[in-house]
Amino acid sequence: MTTVLPYATANPPTHTLAVLGAGVMGVGITTLALGHGLPVHLVDVDQERLARARERIAEELRLAQLLGALPPDTEPGELSTGTSTAPAARATAVIEAITENAELKAKVLAEVSALVRPGTPLITNTSSIPVDELAGAVERPAELVGTHFMNPPYLIRTAEVIRGPRTGDPAMAAVAALLAALRREAVVVRDAPGFVTSRILHPMINDAARVVEQGTATAEAVDALLQGCLGHPTGPLRTADLIGLDNLVDSLWVLHERTGDEGCRPCELLLSLVREGRLGRKSGSGFHDYR
């Protein structure tokens, strides 16, 4: 039997992306795709957030170019934005990157799966929600794949790809082709709360925050030790600031609810920083100050 994989030809069709959600990750993924020449339609319910996203994407494209993260001699893809998911019907792949809430994700994925052509991979970008929890909401569960892009996606070459128990081979092949067009290395893992990276990293960040909370060391000292002694590129608390402390807390709750691991219960310092609006780099301060 011959298995025909979509896009596995010498002349692959042009990718056209729809990205749902104009938050940090939606903006980052859109920047990555545009910088590699792919057209993107970015959708958000909030028109003002879309306007800010356009500005942010222009800045991030410049940053990506400055840091040599984009292919040379490639014209950026065309960006369109809107509040309706209807244009997703024309996409060759849809990437959902809304807030880390399983109910909301299921609702949005259900809506978009009714619009797209059969054979169009639906990609849920999540740091911790199991793909199979969302698969029941879509019309064709075999077409749902998980990704966990790291922030910023255009600077981090590896992406975690999650195959749910119901995900089919054609969808996996389509996502592999898309990530190849984006020059990302895909590491495919099985479905579980937090998959690999968040299951390991997020409780570790929670511990790092607890060390600060208990007065053992400052955030600067924790990051300096993890960087200087253990070779971590930024230190866990700077990583937390880049993830966004609100997103991190959401992800820790997802892990705690699904694994029962008390190490995943967000520590009080994390919760208080979020209450104060100190969400990390995106708000100007978190464990560190960026203003």
Add this chain to the structure above:
Amino acid sequence: MTSQNSPLTRPLADPEAVVAELLTFLEEQTRSLWEPETDLYRDGGLSSLFAMQLVVHLEKSYGIAIRGADLRLDNFRTVRLMSALVGRLQQAQADGRDG
């Protein structure tokens, strides 16, 4: 053709003045003293993300647009290199105005 006497014409910055101004800017931003030849990222420990702040600062301060092949980290490694970039882009703009 735009006249050299256009009110928008900005005088070319003195390279040494650019160096001095950038050293002050860096000192304010990082609360450290810098030398014009120090590689800010390799030897100075600054994050390469900081380079984007330098791009914006140069554009605003010297009325230049940094685009295309000029927008690469190697142009922003040292204060001296940034001063040279400012001089080159200002000169190119002035030549363009001269037509």
